[in-house]
Amino acid sequence: MAAVHAFRGGVHPKHNKNTDVLPSIRLNDFQEVEILLHQHIGPPCRSVVKPGDYVYVGTLVGAADHPMAVPIHSSVSGTVREVHYVVSPTGNPIEAVRIESDAKFRVDPAISPPHVETKQDFLDMVRASGLVGLGGAAFPTHIKLNPPKGKDPDILLINAAECEPYITSDYRQMSEHPDEIVDGILEIMHWLNIPKAIIGFEDNKPLVHRIFTHELAKRVYKTGTKQPIEVRSLKAIYPQGAEKMLIYSLTKRRVPPGKLPHDVGVLVLNVSTVRFLGFHMRNGIPLTRRRITLDGSALNTPGNFNVPIGARIKDLIEAAGGTREEPQKIIMGGAMMGVALDRIDCGIIKANNAILVFGSNEAKIPAESPCIRCGRCVAVCPMGLMPTGIDVSTRSRDVEGLEFFHVMDCIECGCCTYSCPSKRFLTQSIKNGKVLVRAELTRRANEKKLLEESDKIASGKEAPSESN
Amino acid sequence: MKLQVSNSPHVRDDVTTPSIMRDVVIALMPATIYSGYMFGLRAILMVMVSATSCLLFEYMSRKIMKRNNTLYDMSALVTGILLALNMPATLPFYMLVLAALFAIVVVKQFFGGLGNNFVNPAIAARIFLVISFPEYMSTWTLRSGAFDFFDSLRGADLVSSATPLASMNTLHASGSIGHIIDNKDALPSLFAMFIGERAGSIGEVSILALLIGAAYLLARKVITPAIPASYLGSFILLVLLFGHTPIYGVLSSNTFSWSLLGEAFYEPLYMLCSGGIVLGAFFMATDYVTSPLTNKGRVLFGIGCGILTFLIRYYANMPGGVSFAIILMNILTPHIDRVTMKKPFGGLAHERR
Numbered sequence: 001m002a003a004v005h006a007f008r009g010g011v012h013p014k015h016n017k018n019t020d021v022l023p024s025i026r027l028n029d030f031q032e033v034e035i036l037l038h039q040h041i042g043p044p045c046r047s048v049v050k051p052g053d054y055v056y057v058g059t060l061v062g063a064a065d066h067p068m069a070v071p072i073h074s075s076v077s078g079t080v081r082e083v084h085y086v087v088s089p090t091g092n093p094i095e096a097v098r099i100e101s102d103a104k105f106r107v108d109p110a111i112s113p114p115h116v117e118t119k120q121d122f123l124d125m126v127r128a129s130g131l132v133g134l135g136g137a138a139f140p141t142h143i144k145l146n147p148p149k150g151k152d153p154d155i156l157l158i159n160a161a162e163c164e165p166y167i168t169s170d171y172r173q174m175s176e177h178p179d180e181i182v183d184g185i186l187e188i189m190h191w192l193n194i195p196k197a198i199i200g201f202e203d204n205k206p207l208v209h210r211i212f213t214h215e216l217a218k219r220v221y222k223t224g225t226k227q228p229i230e231v232r233s234l235k236a237i238y239p240q241g242a243e244k245m246l247i248y249s250l251t252k253r254r255v256p257p258g259k260l261p262h263d264v265g266v267l268v269l270n271v272s273t274v275r276f277l278g279f280h281m282r283n284g285i286p287l288t289r290r291r292i293t294l295d296g297s298a299l300n301t302p303g304n305f306n307v308p309i310g311a312r313i314k315d316l317i318e319a320a321g322g323t324r325e326e327p328q329k330i331i332m333g334g335a336m337m338g339v340a341l342d343r344i345d346c347g348i349i350k351a352n353n354a355i356l357v358f359g360s361n362e363a364k365i366p367a368e369s370p371c372i373r374c375g376r377c378v379a380v381c382p383m384g385l386m387p388t389g390i391d392v393s394t395r396s397r398d399v400e401g402l403e404f405f406h407v408m409d410c411i412e413c414g415c416c417t418y419s420c421p422s423k424r425f426l427t428q429s430i431k432n433g434k435v436l437v438r439a440e441l442t443r444r445a446n447e448k449k450l451l452e453e454s455d456k457i458a459s460g461k462e463a464p465s466e467s468n
Numbered sequence: 469m470k471l472q473v474s475n476s477p478h479v480r481d482d483v484t485t486p487s488i489m490r491d492v493v494i495a496l497m498p499a500t501i502y503s504g505y506m507f508g509l510r511a512i513l514m515v516m517v518s519a520t521s522c523l524l525f526e527y528m529s530r531k532i533m534k535r536n537n538t539l540y541d542m543s544a545l546v547t548g549i550l551l552a553l554n555m556p557a558t559l560p561f562y563m564l565v566l567a568a569l570f571a572i573v574v575v576k577q578f579f580g581g582l583g584n585n586f587v588n589p590a591i592a593a594r595i596f597l598v599i600s601f602p603e604y605m606s607t608w609t610l611r612s613g614a615f616d617f618f619d620s621l622r623g624a625d626l627v628s629s630a631t632p633l634a635s636m637n638t639l640h641a642s643g644s645i646g647h648i649i650d651n652k653d654a655l656p657s658l659f660a661m662f663i664g665e666r667a668g669s670i671g672e673v674s675i676l677a678l679l680i681g682a683a684y685l686l687a688r689k690v691i692t693p694a695i696p697a698s699y700l701g702s703f704i705l706l707v708l709l710f711g712h713t714p715i716y717g718v719l720s721s722n723t724f725s726w727s728l729l730g731e732a733f734y735e736p737l738y739m740l741c742s743g744g745i746v747l748g749a750f751f752m753a754t755d756y757v758t759s760p761l762t763n764k765g766r767v768l769f770g771i772g773c774g775i776l777t778f779l780i781r782y783y784a785n786m787p788g789g790v791s792f793a794i795i796l797m798n799i800l801t802p803h804i805d806r807v808t809m810k811k812p813f814g815g816l817a818h819e820r821r
Contacts, residue, residue, distance in 0.1 A: 007813070011481070013477075013479050013481075014479070165479060244813065244814065248813075254814045255814055256814040256815050257813075257814050257815070259814070326469065327469065327471065328471070328472050329471060329472045329473075329474075329478065331476075331478055333476075335476075335477060335478045335479045336476060336477040336478070336479065337476050337477065338478065339476070340471070340473045340474055340475075340476075340478065341471060341473075342471055342473050343471070344469075344471075356478070358478070362478075362479075363472050366480060366484075369485055369538075369541060369582075370580075370581065370582050370583035370584070371583050372488075372543075372582060372583050372756045372757055373583060373756050373758075373761060375756070375760075375762065375766075376483075378761045378762055378810065381810075382813065383812055383813045384810040384812045384813045385810070385812055386761065386809065388761065406812045409812045409813075409814075412476075414476050417476075417477050417480070418477050418479065418480055418481055419481050419483070420480075420481075421481075421483045421484050421485045421488055422484075422485050422583075425474075425475060427475060427477065428475035431475070
């Protein structure tokens with residue numbers, strides 16, 4: 001079957017999948033972990049432990065009070081040392097629990113395989129397991145699995161594209177746990193009543209096709225029925241794994257700007273997310289560990305590592321073999337969309353799929369030169385925007401221009417900056433532009449409110465009361 | 469540990485502004501070398517004088533304006549080479565330097581340097597010379613006699629000759645459609661014109677050399693085919709339909725035969741191989757700064773160039789049809805950009821339901 005490349009635009013960064021054949025290594029040698037109490041999109045969790053408490057692997061440390069929040073569990077067994085505020089990787093103050101590990105990794109005795117009878121049970125289980133989107137966005141999975149009424153998905157897409165350079169953690173997940181992935185897919189299809197699923201992967205990982213056809217064939221042998229799961233190859237082009245691009249490539253459905261996949265009847269989950277679901281259904285252990293790719297020119301031994309969530313990045317780099325040169329740039333996430341860190345004593349979070357440690361050669365930041373209007377950014381933008389126009393508008397603080405160029409539709413994939421021969425920071429400019437537009441929208445809303453109020457006062461309908 | 473922080477993405481493509489300009493310079497080399505063969509060493513000297521003065525003016529104007537040195541981006545070099553290639557072989561050197569001054573200082577740096585000029589500097593400078601020194605800019609020559617180093621360097625071996633465009637106009641003025649078809653022998657042969665055995669600007673004569681350079685640019689993805697294809701395509705179509713020997717005129721003048729159809733295509737091919745249209749379509753109209761951003765816009769731009777070139781060549785009786793066509797479309801580029809803006813993936817914001 002020919003590989004699908006459906007969306008327009010996209011770029012071809014060097015794949016650098018240096019670690020794809022290396023089996024994941026389980027790292028447990030951490031003296032302490034620092035578990036951030038805000039690891040998802042939504043309000044933060046509330047700490048439920050205090051210094052001196054003994055916790056097991058899987059013991060709740062952060063309770064989720066808000067419906068959008070997802071609980072957070074301890075990833076080691078040991079003693080809570082501190083509940084304090086730290087600076088998050090993105091620079092915000094955030095509550096964290098510091099736990100000293102006793103290196104025994106005792107699982108909480110209260111944990112047992114989940115018992116699910118209804119759809120609500122299933123959703124509650126997903127939420128209690130602490131599962132968020134493991135592809136990088138950390139969107140709470142129980143919200144995704146529960147779309148608004150009338151928008152039930154008719155197709156489940158499994159995002160196995162892993163289009164970011166360097167990262168191979170999803171690929172290792174697929175190589176090592178195809179059974180749990182298929183389990184997870186079947187559970188979701190069963191409880192959400194979705195008739196069809198497609199696993200979409202990029203054709204630079206040809207083994208994926210064989211892995212899943214084999215796994216699905218085994219099930220036909222076992223159960224006698226063929227599962228409605230399709231494995232489809234996609235052209236390796238960044239950002240093939242971006243949600244909207246993946247949906248379009250696999251189903252030809254376009255998600256309008258500002259809308260979500262369920263608006264076009266699609267549910268998209270990362271392959272690691274469904275794998276955890278399959279794993280959790282078997283033994284009930286909440287999300288306490290994840291696979292993470294460590295790569296970059298400054299590392300001695302790049303590879304994939306199965307690590308407890310909350311392990312400090314500096315400990316992780318040491319445990320994974322250390323560095324061979326002074327790191328110049330450390331990136332949390334992929335080379336195209338990841339965040340460059342300014343300190344490495346923070347703990348890794350659930351959605352963290354890679355840590356890239358760049359040496360002096362890779363960390364070079366090229367100098368900007370004037371835009372030569374070559375149109376490359378326009379040609380590669382998968383969202384059909386004009387990054388150079390947005391850049392000009394942002395730099396001249398022209399909010400109307402930003403709206404004219406649809407700045408809010410940008411998915412920040414970084415293709416424009418990647419392709420720019422003048423090495424302009426287009427994506428950064430666009431992010432700044434979004435801030436400007438949001439500020440302007442707020443200002444307009446406030447102004448409207450004030451005007452309405454003053455109109456009311458002027459018309460005498462609502463005299464200002466002095467008692468207030 | 470000191471860590472560098474920057475916004476994503478953290479990897480960049482290898483293509484840079486200097487690498488693009490370098491590719492354009494490489495692509496212009498076949499035409500430059502051929503000009504040396506066709507018009508003697510003076511042509512090469514012209515390219516060198518023009519390139520050097522462009523680089524010098526770029527350096528000096530940035531220095532005087534207290535702005536950063538931009539010689540490294542090589543755009544001034546490209547302008548310099550293109551400028552010389554658009555000139556007749558007998559042009560006095562001081563005029564060339566004057567043109568370089570106009571291109572770099574007035575057209576480019578006065579508007580803010582690379583990326584901010586609204587018309588192509590080389591074309592604007594050429595038009596500046598056409599208007600200021602019309603007699604020098606319409607003296608066309610060919611090399612004659614045996615090769616002599618010093619004669620060649622001085623251009624003393626150049627004798628004036630009519631350009632193919634002028635020959636065609638003369639022939640057309642003296643007779644009907646059939647007259648042109650029957651007297652093809654009075655015109656240079658298509659093959660000679662393709663190779664470059666004709667009078668004209670030093671860089672425009674060899675279609676073969678230009679196409680080699682164009683193929684390089686296309687293969688390196690420096691330019692997209694949109695502008696050249698739409699420019700040349702619309703021009704061919706217009707010549708076919710409304711030229712001196714329109715296709716319906718040729719076909720109705722006699723009983724149909726395949727060779728007759730060939731006759732109908734004679735004029736468009738002749739027109740492509742004469743004047744600067746191939747140089748213009750691949751190297752001047754595709755200038756990033758002064759052409760539209762989207763492919764749709766580039767097609768519109770190319771069609772506009774094709775129409776204007778046709779109109780000027782057939783109805784305006786003046787040299788420089790290609791230059792004027794491209795510079796007029798350069799001016800329209802911001803408007804083309806506005807009307808050909810791409811629609812965001814998934815529809816426009818106000819179309820959301």
